[in-house]
Amino acid sequence: MKAIDISPLFEPPYVAVVFTSIRTEAEPGEYAAAAERMDALARRQPGYLGMDHARAGDVGITVAYWRTSEDAAAWKANVEHAEVQRLGRERWYRSYRVRVCRVEREYAFDR
Amino acid sequence: MKAIDISPLFEPPYVAVVFTSIRTEAEPGEYAAAAERMDALARRQPGYLGMDHARAGDVGITVAYWRTSEDAAAWKANVEHAEVQRLGRERWYRSYRVRVCRVEREYAFDR
Numbered sequence: 001m002k003a004i005d006i007s008p009l010f011e012p013p014y015v016a017v018v019f020t021s022i023r024t025e026a027e028p029g030e031y032a033a034a035a036e037r038m039d040a041l042a043r044r045q046p047g048y049l050g051m052d053h054a055r056a057g058d059v060g061i062t063v064a065y066w067r068t069s070e071d072a073a074a075w076k077a078n079v080e081h082a083e084v085q086r087l088g089r090e091r092w093y094r095s096y097r098v099r100v101c102r103v104e105r106e107y108a109f110d111r
Numbered sequence: 112m113k114a115i116d117i118s119p120l121f122e123p124p125y126v127a128v129v130f131t132s133i134r135t136e137a138e139p140g141e142y143a144a145a146a147e148r149m150d151a152l153a154r155r156q157p158g159y160l161g162m163d164h165a166r167a168g169d170v171g172i173t174v175a176y177w178r179t180s181e182d183a184a185a186w187k188a189n190v191e192h193a194e195v196q197r198l199g200r201e202r203w204y205r206s207y208r209v210r211v212c213r214v215e216r217e218y219a220f221d222r
Contacts, residue, residue, distance in 0.1 A: 006131040006170060009208060016212050018127060018174055020117040020163045024222075052131045054165040054172045059117060061165045061172040063129055069215075089220055097120060097219045101127050101212035104180075108208045109200055111135075 007050035010065055012103045014049060015072050019062040021096035023055075031092045034084050041080060047071025058094075065103075072100060118161035118176060123214045125160060126177040132207040134169045142203045145195050152191060158182025169205075176214075183211060 023031070042048055047067035054061055066072040075081060088096070134142070153159055158178035165172055177183040186192060199207070 006133055006206060006208060016127075016129060016210060018129065018212075020174070022117055052170070052172055054167040054170050056165040056167060059163070059165050061163055061174065063131070063172065063174075093220060093222070095117060095219070095221045097117060098217060099127060099214045100216040101129075101214045103210045103212045105211040106209060108206070109204065110206045111204070 007052050007063075007065060009106050009108050010049045010103075012106060014103050015066040015069050016101045016103050017064045017066065017072050018099040018101060019060075019064070019096060020099075021060045021062075022094045023058045023060065024092055024094050026091045034087065034092075038081060038084055041078065042075060045071065045075050045078065047074070069100065069102075118163050118174075120217050120219050121160045121176055121214075123217060125214050126180050126183050127212045127214050128175045128177065128183050129210040129212060130171075130173040130175070130207060131210075132171045132173075133205045134166075134171065135203055135205050137202045145198065145203075149192060149195055152189065153186060156182065156186050156189070158185070180211065180213075 039051065042051065042064065048071070049065035049067060051065065052061075052063045064072070064075070066075070076085075150162065153162065153175065159182070160176035160178060162176065163174045175183070175186070177186070187196075
């Protein structure tokens with residue numbers, strides 16, 4: 001889940017799932033390994049467009065981009081991902097919010 | 112722009128503006144001061160709901176929540192904000208993307 005760059009623009013309409021979270025202190029190694037595994041798994045899902053991630057201290061934001069809301073829902077229901085979501089609630093997150101959004105307009109600046 | 116917590120849920124439909132960016136190395140102090148000023152200014156705008164922010168190294172994600180797309184557009188057009196956007200392109204950002212999104216569904220977990 002390391003971002004060395006930010007995602008390019010895609011063609012609206014598409015779906016952005018905004019995941020904001022506050023971590024517990026628990027199991028930093030296990031959490032990081034699961035995040036990396038989920039990143040690799042998401043990339044292989046149908047309709048995956050890209051992902052942006054940043055964490056500053058306990059607060060993290062991940063935005064995943066999908067072609068359709070059905071693609072986003074299929075990722076949420078993925079069996080391995082569902083198990084990691086369960087571990088997240090049990091151990092790794094104090095709080096999180098998930099917002100499923102339709103991207104309507106977008107623009108970019110590059111130096 | 113320091114996040115000590117994450118925004119609560121609001122009532123869809125509302126607007127999320129997802130701003131992903133890569134910083135230059137330029138003027139960390141000026142950039143931080145402008146970010147803090149913009150945060151305070153945004154809070155006084157009509158339709159402002161909340162904001163989440165995280166930066167990991169050069170990559171930053173800010174998500175601002177607005178009641179309507181007109182509210183988001185009014186903030187983009189705010190005179191002082193427009194000047195800071197100009198400085199951002201000139202000095203502080205290597206790249207950024209802005210995605211204007213309609214939040215359609217949301218859910219939360221709290222321990």
